[in-house]
Structure formats: C-alpha cells, structure tokens
Amino acid sequence: MRTRPKLSEKAKALHRIFSFLKLIQDSTALDRVKEEEIVYRCSADNVRMSSEKLGRNYDGSTVTAGTYKEFIDENNGRITINFLPTSETNGSILSHANEHIQPMFTNFLTENYYYTGAKPLEADILGTEALYGLPNSLIHLFSDCVRIVRHTAYYKTNNLSTPREFTTVSLNFEKKLLNWKPEWNYYxxxxxxxxxxxxxxxxxxxxxxxxxxxxxxxxxxxxxxxxxxxxxxxxxxxxxxxxxxxxxxxxxxxxxxxxxxxxxxxxxxxxxxxxxxxxxxxxxxxxxxxxxxxxxxxxxxxxxxxxxxxxxxxxxxxxxxxxxxxxxxx
Structure with a gap:
C-alpha cells in the first residue's frame, strides 16, 4: 500500500470483505482477546487510557455533521478512515437527521475499508461498495460494540475491575446505539x-x-x-x-x-x-x-x-x- 496508494476497486472490495468477516469472527471469539486490544486499563493509582491506541480521545460528545473518508496512512501504509466535518467536505453530507458520530476506536483494523460514500441507496451500489447491504454508520456501531464486548470479556477472564472511563464510554455508546437511524433512503x-x-x-x-x-x-x-x-x-x-x-x-x-x-x-x-x-x-x-x-x-x-x-x-x-x-x- 505504500507503493500503490491508489487501490483498485477490486482490491478495496477484498479489504472490505476481510475486515467485515474478521469483525463477525471477533464478535464471537471472545476467549481470544489479546492484551494489545485493551484500551482502557486500571492501574494501582488511577485509570489510564492509551491515546496511542485510541487515535484520539473520546468523551461521548457528538461531533459536527460530516462524513468519513478513506486515506492511506503514511506511517504504515494502511487504509484508514478519517472523519471530516461538513466544512472540509464542501457541505457534502448525507441529508439525514442522524448526525455522524466519531467512532470510539478510530485506529482499529476492523473500522477500515468500509463504504463511505454519501450516496442515496441504489440497486447498482448494493453489489459493489455496500457489499453486505449495511449502512456505514451501522458497521461503525458494530465495530465499537464488538470492542466494548471484547473489553468486557477481557476484564472478566482476567478478574480485573472495570475502569470508570470504560463504563462512561459504554453508556455513551448505548445512547448512540438506541438513537441510531439509517442514513440510507429506502423509500x-x-x-x-x-x-x-x-x-x-x-x-x-x-x-x-x-x-x-x-x-x-x-x-x-x-x-x-x-x-x-x-x-x-x-x-x-x-x-x-x-x-x-x-x-x-x-x-x-x-x-x-x-x-x-x-x-x-x-x-x-x-x-x-x-x-x-x-x-x-x-x-x-x-x-x-x-x-x-x-x-x-x-x-x-x-x-x-x-x-x-x-x-x-x-x-x-x-x-x-x-x-x-x-x-x-x-
């Protein structure tokens, strides 16, 4: 990816397939949570968050309306998703009341490669960009949810207390989940x-x-x-x-x-x-x-x-x- 920053549509489709299937697998393989996945930890003194793994801090606040765009990370060559506010996308956002909210785990592999275009739902995109027929915002919710569940499983397996910040993140996610609306227009x-x-x-x-x-x-x-x-x-x-x-x-x-x-x-x-x-x-x-x-x-x-x-x-x-x-x- 370092030598070929512009990937073909076929290559992007393969990345999306792999990422989504890995996310499905991670949602049930909860006995295989690795220590490096854990962002929120309890120490003897206080609770520490690894901003390096988070990508950026998440406090549950709603980010300005905008959209997600795919970029090549110059450091590792991976495709990543960055959130661009409306002002940086020339006002081109999805015409829906549901605001895009910044993912909680922005540097996580399974948030990469997804369809991010601000298009109406059309039959011809169902078999190309939107391979699994799910809106991008729902896939991001799924990714965040799997991370939360894997954190919970890790704490339980290792008899660790739940960090206070993690509880806050979970409750903020819960609000996002229960208030979600699809950005696609089906009608x-x-x-x-x-x-x-x-x-x-x-x-x-x-x-x-x-x-x-x-x-x-x-x-x-x-x-x-x-x-x-x-x-x-x-x-x-x-x-x-x-x-x-x-x-x-x-x-x-x-x-x-x-x-x-x-x-x-x-x-x-x-x-x-x-x-x-x-x-x-x-x-x-x-x-x-x-x-x-x-x-x-x-x-x-x-x-x-x-x-x-x-x-x-x-x-x-x-x-x-x-x-x-x-x-x-x-």
Missing amino acids: ADQDSKTFINETVEAVYHHTMSFYYGLIIYYFTMGRHLNNDFLQSYVKKVLEHLKLVTRLSETDDVKVLPLIWQGFVAGCASTSLEVQQEFKDWVSKFTQHGMGSYWKARQLMYEVWRRRDQNCEGDDWYSVCKDWGMNLMLF
Missing part, C-alpha cells in the same frame, strides 16, 4: 413509506434485523442484561428476517441476510413459540445456498434445551466454551 415516497423496489425493501429488512440483533448482542454480552427484557427486540429481528425470506421466495429477490443476527436473537429467545419460528426460519435460510450452519443450529438448540431445563450456562457463549467451538456466522 420512493417518504409519506407513504413506499420502497424504491423489492430489492431495496429486502435490504431495509436485513439492515433492521441486524440493528435489533446488535442491540441484543450489546445488552447480553456487554451489559449482561436478562433475556426477559429483550424479547421485544427478539421478535423484531424475527419479523424482519421473515420479511426478507418472503421477498426472496415470492419476488425472487437476491438478498440474503447474515445468520449472525438470527443466531444472536434466536439464542436470546425465551418463548417456545418464538423459538420454533426461529427454527423454521433457519431451516428455510439454509435452503438458499448459504450452507447448513449445522454447528450454529445445534448450539442454538442446546441453549434452548438448557434454558428449558433451568441448567446453568444457557447462553451461546457458555455452550461455545463447553463444546470447544469456534463460531463462523458469516
């Missing part, structure tokens, strides 16, 4: 909420299923909230996933969601009826050429069995550790 008519076409409609439902799945992931793995409080989000994930399936079956739409959000929401489900609906959904999902995901399905069934029998470890991470599994939810 031909905003008043009637008429979708641009069936493909865009499927992308919308995929996006929203991932968003609600991310809420479940954060509150179960980052805040350790009881599943009973998350059932409304579980049902929202299921409904959006079912709508994507319906569109793929009735309108031959070539959009398939990730299994990640279905797995996370399914494992959090406490209702036998809803669990059966997730079982039916994943059965249909695996018939569309995306693989059987047999281990993930068996793991989800084991979570339900333990929960039904009031066994300990009735969550996907505990079963993963007990079975010695490495989840691949691509």
